[in-house]
Amino acid sequence: MQAVLRVLVGMPGRPGRSIGRGRRRHSGHRTRLAAALALVATALLVPSAAQPAGATSEKEVTFTVALVNEVDSFNPFLGFEAPSFEMWALTYDYLTNYSMKDMSPTPGLAKSWKTSKDGRTWTFDVRDGVKWSDGVPLTAADVAYTYTRVLGGGLEATTWASYLDSVTSATAPDATTLVLKLSRPNSVLPLLPIPIIPEHIWKDVSEKELKSYAAEPSKGEPVVGSGPFRLVEGTASGSTYRFEKNPDYWQGAPHVDEVAFRVFKSDDPAVQALIKGEVDFVEDITALQVKALQGRKGTTARNGVSPLFEEIAFNTGAVDTTTDKPLGDGNPALRDKRFRHALGYAVDRDRLIKSAHQGAGEVGSSVVPSAYGNFHWEPPKDDAFTFDLEKAGRLLDEAGYKRGADGIRTMPDGKPIAPLRLFARSEEKSSVSIMDFFKEWLGDLGIRAKVSAMESNKLTETILEGEYDAFQWNWYVEPDPDAILDVFTCAQRGGYSDSWYCNPEYDALNKAQSGEMDETKRVAITDRMQKILYDDAPYLVTAYTTTGEAVRSDRFACFEPQPDPGGVLLVQYGAHNYVTMRPADQAGDCDGVTSATRPTLAAGSDGEDGSSPLLLGVGVAVAVLVGGAGVLLALRRRGSAGERE
């Protein structure tokens, strides 16, 4: 069989040439047909030829993940896309990690840490005995080097500087001690998701080279890192990335030999690849696809909580930040927080989740998603927005926005309220659908509105020019609430504030929380901030959505959700699951982690491999060839016969 295969497989070079030459030759007909047939045959047989290659690596276990987006850079100072963060997590380590339960800080390269009384000196006890993949020991000096590069500004600072806010220096007095000096207390520490890079490699990468430094394997040498895996093949913008395990990983060797990533540019084929078994994991699929996969044997599909909220945002009054003069043409009604607050009762959040998000998600309230249990503030029952158009109408009446004779509400001074321009992002179907619903509900309240969809680039520009009334977007929220709360400060107007919200009281609270080292006190402050945002309603948070994922649980098991319970299984904070996941037949009790996914029985037809597709492939090939040749011959005969008549 192998020999036959080899002969057939060896052919594609030849048919190609004879097709080319056949054009000139008078007797080229039969050659051409034969060549075409050979090509078809080769094509049909190749899968069977390729399968043994997969089978021989039976001892080598490869876990294949389908990504829906490319890695934009393997260089941790350059990339922005979520897949890149995943690759860095596999390649590098962090000073502190995130807990699986609620993403609070846990020991990483640092075994422990302590803070001075004034909160301005942090001392980390760095783990001893960790080695880079090239054998060089990893010490506190590497950590200090990484942080110093970030502190030095430049491109290194673009993604990471905000995590070292108010840090003035990072030093390593000895191999196991790292000291951070701060200008003022910083409550976000010790969350430090900055990948630690090896000084002995990166000291040769100058600031100028950095902007296009790929940090990819070169000349067959894997990238030097300390993480559970190392990149052996792959390039940014490429469509496959391959990692091999680091058998000496300090948290224990991973249970799979290789992790491979394949980029699918559309999610339907990715789901098909999972069904077929080409990949073992798909992420970022729709709720409908999850539902379809849930019925399949051997597959575990779920919607994992991911810290993301969907919002309807308002133009609360755009200003030119240098002159403080009004900017753009936002609707004056939306500058009134009572007007915005009333609209909070005009959104049927359950309906939006059911229709726009296909049922995957939960009702949203504050800008800190419920996944962050500790920092999430839930409005008390009496204050929480419900879908109550009557109440919304009453609040609007009280605020002076009364219905006119035609049923349309007017400004308190009697002028008509101009129709609200509701902008949706054209790339996102749910965005348009949410705004369509919102328009209907506004209509019921006697407020005219008009929905238009535009590309998010265009929308960003429109927001910065203040030429909008409301738009729909979402935010991914990091484990510490500091970043998302900062978006609503006055200083962010013209930056990342897209509601132009400005409230001195809020700003003062924000400053206080960022320096408050006592967590209970800090939570009290952040709760107040969330309440202010809820009442003033620059955003109406509609939903905390989820991310659809599916895993071939007949092959791999022991994925622990983050946050636990209910969270996502991969693309988490850190590489925890890549280390703890196991092939299904070695799952055992998943090291006692009860919330981890369990292996399931294989899908019925998956038991057989190789041989039957091969035979069927040959059968189909033969059928196609015979059929095709027959049709061709018949046509040719008929052709000339018909002409002669």
Added chain:
Amino acid sequence: MTTLATAPAQRVSGRASYPRYAASKALGALASLAFVLVVNFFLFRVLPGDPARTLGRGRFKNAEQLEEFNRAYGLDQPLPQQFLTFLRGTLTGDLGISLRYRVPVADLIWDRLWPTVLLVGTSTVLATLIGVYIGMLGAWNRGGRFDRLSTGATLTLYSMPEWWLGLLLIAGLAVGIGPLPGLFPTGGLHSTGMDPSSPAGVVDTCWHLVLPVTTLTLAYLADYSLVMRSSLLDELGADYLVTARAKGLRDVAVRRHHAVRNALLPTTTIAAINIGFVVSGAITIETIFSIPGLGLLSSEALSIPDYWVLQGTFLIASAAVIVANLAANLLYGLLDPRVRT
């Protein structure tokens, strides 16, 4: 493209020599290229969107980080200055650094070029060959069962959305339906861990390309078959065919040596133009089959917008069309001296 349609010489005021004709065509091509170069730069700068903001949403936390990014990639420079940098760079072969992938655009385009050429190039060639053949058979038996069938089928395939056809093929032939197993991969260009330059890797790549190339070929078929069919129909009534038949030639010989020869010219024109368009890629097919080609690269760059990548891919695409056009012109000048005005 317009030059292809130039009428035969109106004046006899001295038919230019071939070198002079070739030089004038080449100069014209150079001028178009220079024009494209300038337009490329300003066209993308007026697109809505700010790369630093698009890329850094949720990553940059303050204005300084945004400015730092712009400074590093030269986006803080005034536009005329950027234009000069772009001109100088392009003329010295430096296409800049991609804002999204942070690698030299020339490397990026090079990596993406061969998947596109393999996919679109192969499909174009296959579609030309098969399309011409189908068109020829159809015209020869006009109104016959094959003609009706093939015209209907190619038109249906032509009007069908490519992505839908692609998804059907994936569902049918990659995943498998009922007893039929999945024969082909669901996407990508090669298997992970396969060296594409090894013999096994080449086979692997061919195997991955079967479905996308089939989809694209089917979609392109009508382009060629319909043109071939109508131009052959035009020839059918010609006297020389009667003569040929009168000589007692076999039907196949009449068709092959007399009719088809003359009917091929319009198809050649289309093929020449389409070959120029090969490097523009096939965005939908590249998306459905996850083939990292140039079409996908430029369409994704638009959403950032990644100026340097857009300038690079559009330059390559326009240059290819201009060169293909020039080649066709030069060929025409050789084949038919009348066009040398």
